Amino acid sequence: MKTVTLTIPSITCGHCVHTITTELMSITGVKKVTGDEKTQQVVVEFDSPATIEIIRDVLTEINYEPTNV
Ligand SMILES: [Cu+2]
Secondary structure, eight states: OOOEEEOOOOOSSHHHHHHHHHHHSSSSTTTEEEEEETTTTEEEEOOOOOOOHHHHHHHHTTTTTOSHH
C-alpha cells in the first residue's frame, strides 16, 4: 500500500472534497481517500494498478490539479 498527500489549491469547500473522493475511489486500486477543505490536502491510499500518474491525470481532468506531485 502506498500513501500520497496531495495539495490541491482549487479545493474551496466540502463539495470539492466530496467530488474528488468520488472520482478517486472509482480508480481501480485506490483504497481510501481522506480530504480536508481547510488545508486543501487529500490523502490517498492506493495499490497497483493505481499509480500517482493516474491519480494526477484524473484530478487534472476535473480541474483539481495537485501542485505537489
Ligand atoms: Cu467546493
